[in-house]
Amino acid sequence: MIKKNQELTPTKTLISIVGPTAIGKTGLAISIAQVFNTEIISADSRQFFKEMEIGTAKPNQDELAAAKHHFINSHSIEELFSTGDFEINALETLDKIFAQKDVAILVGGSGLYVNALLNGLDKMPDIDLNIREKLNQLFTDEGIVPIQNQLKEIDPEYFEKVDQHNPQRMIRGLEVFLSTGKKLSSMLSSTKKVRPFNVIKIGLNTDRKILYTQINNRVDQMIESGLLDEVKSLQSFKHLNALNTVGYSEIFAYLAGEISFEEAIVAIKQNTRRFAKRQLTWFRRDEEINWFEPNENEQVLRFIRAQLKS
Structure with a gap:
C-alpha cells in the first residue's frame, strides 16, 4: 500500500x-x-x-x-x-x-x-498593451535593429538565449521589462x-x-x-x-x-x-x-x- x-x-x-x-x-x-x-x-x-x-x-x-x-x-x-x-x-x-x-x-x-x-x-505578467502597440509600431517604422539594441542593453541574458531575428521574441522581452521593470530572463x-x-x-x-x-x-x-x-x-x-x-x-x-x-x-x-x-x-x-x-x-x-x- x-x-x-x-x-x-x-x-x-x-x-x-x-x-x-x-x-x-x-x-x-x-x-x-x-x-x-x-x-x-x-x-x-x-x-x-x-x-x-x-x-x-x-x-x-x-x-x-x-x-x-x-x-x-x-x-x-x-x-x-x-x-x-x-x-x-x-x-x-x-x-x-x-x-x-x-x-x-x-x-x-x-x-x-x-x-x-x-x-x-x-506565469507571465500582464502587459501594458499601449507599450506593445508602440513597440510594434517601432518595428513597422524602423525595423528590428532598434528593438534588438534596446533589448540587448536591458536584458542581455534573454537577448543571448533567443532568435535575435525574431521580432515577436525581441518585442516580448522589451514589453515585459517596460511593463513590469523586471527582466524576462529572470522569469523563465x-x-x-x-x-x-x-x-x-x-x-x-x-x-x-x-x-x-x-x-x-x-x-x-x-x-x-x-x-x-x-x-x-x-x-x-x-x-x-x-x-x-x-x-x-x-x-x-x-x-x-x-x-x-x-x-x-x-x-x-x-x-x-x-x-x-x-x-x-x-x-x-x-x-x-x-x-x-x-x-x-x-x-x-x-x-x-x-x-x-x-
Whole structure:
C-alpha cells in the first residue's frame, strides 16, 4: 500500500535530444525511436509550419516514414503557436504516446520549447498593451535593429538565449521589462513543474570547424533544392512572424534589391552559424545534459539502456 505522502516513481521516460542546427539530431532520434518502437515529438519551432519546407531542413519523407513524428507541418504560418501552446499540446501528445509506449523521444534545437515541455513555463505578467502597440509600431517604422539594441542593453541574458531575428521574441522581452521593470530572463526558470515521467537528456556537439562546415554545406543544399523559389512563393506573407527567421529574411532582402543573391547566401551561412552558437550557449547551461559526438549512436544507446535499468 502507498502511504499518503509517498511519491510514485514515474514508469515512463522521455529521451530529450538537443544540440545545434545541422548536428544530426534527427538521424539519432529516428534510430532511437526505431530501437524502442516509439514516436518523436519535434521541438524545432520553425518545422511546425507546413509552408516552410526547404529553409527549415525538415526531415525528408523517408525519415518521416521511418518513425512517427509529431509537430512537423502541424500548423500554418498564419496561425499563432506560442511556447505556451506547445507546452499544452505536447503534454497531451505525450500522454497519448505513453498510453501505448514506455519511452518517447523529444528532439529539437529550440531551447524555449524544449524547456516548456520538460520544465514548464512560469506565469507571465500582464502587459501594458499601449507599450506593445508602440513597440510594434517601432518595428513597422524602423525595423528590428532598434528593438534588438534596446533589448540587448536591458536584458542581455534573454537577448543571448533567443532568435535575435525574431521580432515577436525581441518585442516580448522589451514589453515585459517596460511593463513590469523586471527582466524576462529572470522569469523563465524560477520553478520547475513536476512531470509524471523520467527524462534522459542527450546533447550532440562536435568540433566547431566541423559543425560550421556542415552548416555551410546544408545551406548550399537548400539553395540547390530551391530555397529561392520557396521564399518567392511566400513573399505575400513576409510580414508574418514565422518568416522573420534565418534563411528567409536574407532571401527577402535579396528580392527587395537590398543585397545580391551571393550576399544573401553568405548572410544565411553566417546567421545560421551565429544561431548554432546561441543554441550551444543555451544548452550548455543545463548540467543534466549528457554530451556525445554525432557519430556515437551506439554509445548513446548503451547510455540510455543503462539509465533505463537504473
